[in-house]
Amino acid sequence: MKITIIGATGMTGSALVAEALRRGHSVTALARSAEKLATLPANPNLTTKVQDAFTLTAADLTTTDVVIDAFATAPSLAFQHVDLATRLVAELRETTHPRLVFILGAGSLQTGDDHHLFVNDIAKDPNAASFLSIPQNQLKELNFLRDVDNVNWVGVSPAANFHAGAATPFLVGDDELLVNANQESETSSGTMAVAILDEIEQPQHHQVRFTVADK
Amino acid sequence: MKITIIGATGMTGSALVAEALRRGHSVTALARSAEKLATLPANPNLTTKVQDAFTLTAADLTTTDVVIDAFATAPSLAFQHVDLATRLVAELRETTHPRLVFILGAGSLQTGDDHHLFVNDIAKDPNAASFLSIPQNQLKELNFLRDVDNVNWVGVSPAANFHAGAATPFLVGDDELLVNANQESETSSGTMAVAILDEIEQPQHHQVRFTVADK
Numbered sequence: 001m002k003i004t005i006i007g008a009t010g011m012t013g014s015a016l017v018a019e020a021l022r023r024g025h026s027v028t029a030l031a032r033s034a035e036k037l038a039t040l041p042a043n044p045n046l047t048t049k050v051q052d053a054f055t056l057t058a059a060d061l062t063t064t065d066v067v068i069d070a071f072a073t074a075p076s077l078a079f080q081h082v083d084l085a086t087r088l089v090a091e092l093r094e095t096t097h098p099r100l101v102f103i104l105g106a107g108s109l110q111t112g113d114d115h116h117l118f119v120n121d122i123a124k125d126p127n128a129a130s131f132l133s134i135p136q137n138q139l140k141e142l143n144f145l146r147d148v149d150n151v152n153w154v155g156v157s158p159a160a161n162f163h164a165g166a167a168t169p170f171l172v173g174d175d176e177l178l179v180n181a182n183q184e185s186e187t188s189s190g191t192m193a194v195a196i197l198d199e200i201e202q203p204q205h206h207q208v209r210f211t212v213a214d215k
Numbered sequence: 216m217k218i219t220i221i222g223a224t225g226m227t228g229s230a231l232v233a234e235a236l237r238r239g240h241s242v243t244a245l246a247r248s249a250e251k252l253a254t255l256p257a258n259p260n261l262t263t264k265v266q267d268a269f270t271l272t273a274a275d276l277t278t279t280d281v282v283i284d285a286f287a288t289a290p291s292l293a294f295q296h297v298d299l300a301t302r303l304v305a306e307l308r309e310t311t312h313p314r315l316v317f318i319l320g321a322g323s324l325q326t327g328d329d330h331h332l333f334v335n336d337i338a339k340d341p342n343a344a345s346f347l348s349i350p351q352n353q354l355k356e357l358n359f360l361r362d363v364d365n366v367n368w369v370g371v372s373p374a375a376n377f378h379a380g381a382a383t384p385f386l387v388g389d390d391e392l393l394v395n396a397n398q399e400s401e402t403s404s405g406t407m408a409v410a411i412l413d414e415i416e417q418p419q420h421h422q423v424r425f426t427v428a429d430k
Contacts, residue, residue, distance in 0.1 A: 079308050079365060086301030086359075093294050140362040144301075147355040150294060 001200065002063070004028040004098075006053045006084075007070035009036035011164050011189050012103055016068055019167075019193035021045055023201070028064065030056075053084055058091040061098055066200050068101040078133035085141045092151050099203075100153040101196060106160050106185075107135025108142045109177040109211055118160065118177050142209055155209030156196055158187035166190040169215040178213035186214045216415065217278070219243040219313075221268045221299070222285035224251035226379050226404050227318055231283055234382075234408035236260055238416070243279065245271075268299055273306040276313055281415050283316040293348035300356045307366050314418075315368040316411060321375050321400075322350025323357045324392040324426055333375065333392050357424055370424030371411055373402035381405040384430040393428035401429045 003020050007013040008029030020027045021043045028047045031037050037048040053071055061067055069088065073080045088100055107119030119135045122128045145153055159178050165188030171178050172195065179185045195212040199205060218235050222228040223244030235242045236258045243262045246252050252263040268286055276282055284303065288295045303315055322334030334350045337343045357370055374393050380403030386393050387410065394400045410427040414420060 082362070083301070083305040083308065086298070086305060090298040090301060093298065143362055144359055147297070147358055 001065040002026045002028070003066045003068065003200065004030060004061075004064040005068045005070055006030050006056075007072050008048070009033065009040065010070055010072045012072075012192055013068075013070040014040065015164075015189035015193040016070060016196060017046065019190070019197050023197055025197075054080075054087060056088065056091065058095075061088070061091055062095070064098050066099045066101060068103070068196065070103050075131045075133045078137040079140075081134070081137045081141045082144060085144055089145070089148050089151050089153070094150050096152045098152070099200070100151060101200065102141065102145060102153060102155045102209075103192070103196075104142050104155045104157045104209060105135040105138040106157050106162065106177060106211075108139040108209070109157050110175050111177040115176070145207075145209075149207065153207055154199065154203075154205045156192070156199070157209060157211040158192055159211070159213035160185035162187050162189070162192070164189045167194040170195060171213045171215055173211045173213070175209065175211070178211055180213060180215050184214075187212055188214055216280040217241045217243070218281045218283065218415065219245060219276070219279040220283045220285055221245050221271075222287050223263070224248065224255065225285055225287045227287075227407055228283075228285040229255065230379075230404035230408040231285060231411060232261065234405070234412050238412055240412075269295075269302060271303070271306065273310075276303070276306055277310070279313050281314045281316060283318070283411065285318050290346045290348045293352040294355075296349070296352045296356045297359060300359055304360070304363050304366050304368070309365050311367045313367070314415070315366060316415065317356065317360060317368060317370045317424075318407070318411075319357050319370045319372045319424060320350040320353040321372050321377065321392060321426075323354040323424070324372050325390050326392040330391070360422075360424075364422065368422055369414065369418075369420045371407065371414070372424055372426040373407055374426070374428035375400035377402050377404070377407070379404050382409040385410060386428045386430055388426045388428070390424065390426070393426055395428060395430050399429070402427055403429055 003025050005016050009031040017029050026045050030049050034050045071084050109118045111118045167190030170191045218240050220231050224246040232244050241260050245264050249265045286299050324333045326333045382405030385406045
């Protein structure tokens with residue numbers, strides 16, 4: 001398949017590029033920095049493109065089968081997570097192609113016996129103040145997407161601790177924060193990439209968010 | 216003040232143009248149809264502009280003090296109510312100027328002892344099937360706006376029956392569908408225009424939706 005990855009040089013994006021190429025897909029890696037794009041390993045199935053994702057139009061998007069939004073930004077600009085989602089959706093209203101895959105944070109997952117939002121727990125951690133706007137805005141992004149019924153989208157959230165690392169066997173859930181048998185709530189970038197490529201190749205979720213965690 | 220009105224030739228838009236000019240404001244009337252714009256009464260304080268609102272940029276918007284979104288569209292394109300709001304917000308993130316005024320439907324108001332959404336009542340009326348997508352999407356528009364905390368916006372909903380007509384004395388509420396002493400739930404376009412111009416001249420609401428009904 002033809003897969004376009006927004007934010008291709010980030011932790012998640014670069015893992016997605018590697019996994020998609022490993023499976024033989026044709027990948028267009030999009031990023032704002034030519035320097036960072038140049039660090040992606042060369043591959044005959046890889047095209048790199050320096051482009052601000054906010055300039056993507058329907059004409060750009062419909063040349064590809066899947067668009068993965070792995071956009072990352074500074075906490076002071078966290079609202080751009082929402083704005084990029086609203087833009088991609090607006091460009092693709094009343095279409096089923098391409099499929100849009102949004103990588104959302106863990107904050108919008110539910111946890112505990114009362115199923116409270118995990119972002120409320122993050123907000124209680126003083127160390128999280130500097131980046132709290134990111135999970136808050138990824139929750140807003142999901143709120144927006146949940147009202148979208150005429151675009152082919154799916155969302156994916158990692159577990160509480162999302163970090164760079166190789167893929168492991170993994171758990172899949174819906175809207176509840178996952179923990180493994182050791183009560184750890186971890187997702188590696190490699191696991192995220194495998195789970196997303198699995199979902200792209202064999203769709204199991206439609207217009208919902210699912211979550212993955214290292215087993 | 217400088218007031219830009221999107222959808223200036225519609226029922227609400229034309230009433231807003233008239234009321235804003237009556238109060239001496241400088242009005243830019245925006246619409247897609249030059250023919251319809253030409254029907255607005257000439258006035259030295261009125262500028263008409265043929266422009267698709269989806270092409271408005273921050274550069275266009277920041278030349279004005281207030282932008283009123285009185286956009287209307289066909290029920291088959293009702294999602295454009297959401298998309299225009301997301302676009303205007305994205306263009307104006309982290310600003311307080313201009314102020315954005317969104318005209319929302321009555322469907323997102325609450326009604327009854329159980330405070331259910333009025334759109335649920337509309338959905339039960341077989342005659343409403345042809346236009347139900349409009350209140351449904353104006354509810355989604357409000358859902359989106361309620362998550363926006365870094366743009367200077369306000370929303371306004373009419374009562375159940377929103378119709379062309381002269382201004383009357385009126386009631387103002389928050390999120391509950393209003394009825395007058397005769398149990399009528401009506402808002403004329405003239406009342407809507409007066410209420411919005413009052414709000415523009417003396418702001419009473421910030422980042423919330425309010426509602427107005429003929430007394």
